[in-house]
Amino acid sequence: EVQLVESGGGLIQPGGSLRLSCAASGLTVSSNYMSWVRQAPGKGLECVSFIYSGDSTYYADSVQGRFTISRDISKNTLYLHMNSLRVEDTAVYYCARGVRDYDILTGYYYHFDYWGRGTLVTVSS
Amino acid sequence: DIQMTQSPSTLSASVGDRVTITCRASQSISRWLAWYQQKPGQAPKLLIYKASSLEGGVPSRFSGSGSGTEFTLTISSLQADDFATYYCQQYNRYWTFGQGTKVEI
Numbered sequence: 336e337v338q339l340v341e342s343g344g345g346l347i348q349p350g351g352s353l354r355l356s357c358a359a360s361g362l363t364v365s366s367n368y369m370s371w372v373r374q375a376p377g378k379g380l381e382c383v384s385f386i387y388s389g390d391s392t393y394y395a396d397s398v399q400g401r402f403t404i405s406r407d408i409s410k411n412t413l414y415l416h417m418n419s420l421r422v423e424d425t426a427v428y429y430c431a432r433g434v435r436d437y438d439i440l441t442g443y444y445y446h447f448d449y450w451g452r453g454t455l456v457t458v459s460s
Numbered sequence: 461d462i463q464m465t466q467s468p469s470t471l472s473a474s475v476g477d478r479v480t481i482t483c484r485a486s487q488s489i490s491r492w493l494a495w496y497q498q499k500p501g502q503a504p505k506l507l508i509y510k511a512s513s514l515e516g517g518v519p520s521r522f523s524g525s526g527s528g529t530e531f532t533l534t535i536s537s538l539q540a541d542d543f544a545t546y547y548c549q550q551y552n553r554y555w556t557f558g559q560g561t562k563v564e565i
Contacts, residue, residue, distance in 0.1 A: 370555075372504075380496075380504065380547055382555035393554060429503055436492070436510055436551075446494040446551050448515065450503035 337361035337449045339430050344454030351420050351458070357413040357430030357451055365408045368433030368445055371415045373426035374453075381426075384415060385433060385445070398424075420458045427453040462486055462550050466558035473563060479535040481561045483548035488528045492552040495524055495533045498560075499544045507546075508533065538563070 343355040355371070357364075370385040384404040385393040392404055403416040413430050431447040438444070463486040473479050483493065491511040496504035506515045508524035511531060521536040535542055543565060548558040 379559045380549070380557040382557075385555070395554075431503075434509070438490075441490070444492045444551050445555075446492075446506070446509045446549070447504075448506050448509075450505070452503055 337432070339432070339449055339451035341428060341430055341451045341454040344428065344456045346457045346459065347420055348460050349420060349422055349458055352416070352418045353420065353456060355415040355417065355428055355430075355454060355456070357415075359411050359413065362432060362449070364406045364411050364413050368435065369404075369406065369413045370431050370433055370447060371402075371404060371413075372429045372431055372447070372450075373424075373456075374429070375423075375426040378426075383428075386413075417456070420456075422458050425456060425458045427455050429453045462489060462553055462556050464548055464550055464556050464558040466546075466548055466561050468561060469559065470562045470564065472565065473538050474565065475538055475540055477538045479538050479542075479563060481533045481546055481548075481563075483526075483531040483533070483558050485529045485531075485550055485552075489550045489552035491527045492550060493524070493526070493531050494549045494551060495522075496547045496549065497542075497544045498547065504547065535563075 338360045340358045383395045401419045405414045430451045432449040433445040436444045465484045493511045495508040498504045512524045545560045545562045
């Protein structure tokens with residue numbers, strides 16, 4: 336059974352830094368496509384980061400240059416390093432696994448199947 | 461960026477009703493669309509991917525259709541467990557979610 340468990344959230348002042356963790360069981364983080372998706376209170380969903388095979392990465396414009404996604408093979412854990420946090424980064428952060436779909440003409444596309452329960456990050460003074 | 465617009469934002473329905481939710485993309489996304497169900501305090505759950513493919517373990521009363529810019533999620537006979545918020549997501553170019561449709565009694 337696949338389980339993703341996020342941790343590391345909490346209350347942080349604007350401008351601060353935080354590292355979120357996503358511990359995986361039932362899947363190998365290093366050989367899967369993984370993402371971080373956030374949901375501000377009462378709002379919709381936003382994919383903020385994605386890590387492909389070969390460690391190429393994607394970041395939403397809203398977090399580009401401030402957030403870094405990484406993974407630790409030995410701990411089978413995905414991370415999101417968050418710097419220069421802003422009030423608008425307040426959200427529940429979910430990790431999710433990416434699943435690759437393939438079209439012979441146009442290539443690869445990724446949707447999300449397994450999700451963790453999330454960890455709340457509150458940025459406030 | 462590709463924008464996703466869902467309608468309606470809120471839907472009032474009863475058990476046994478046939479329910480349809482629409483999702484519109486700001487440009488063609490072919491069939492690269494997923495639907496998720498989210499209940500309060502829980503993570504989203506994948507229902508449909510590639511516009512019409514049912515995820516394993518999801519009841520057959522859920523179905524998806526569409527391509528290009530217009531998509532629908534249909535629940536053929538609404539059950540008590542289906543009262544939740546539903547999101548569409550394009551994954552043609554990166555990822556964008558719709559704003560959600562809350563299905564309530």
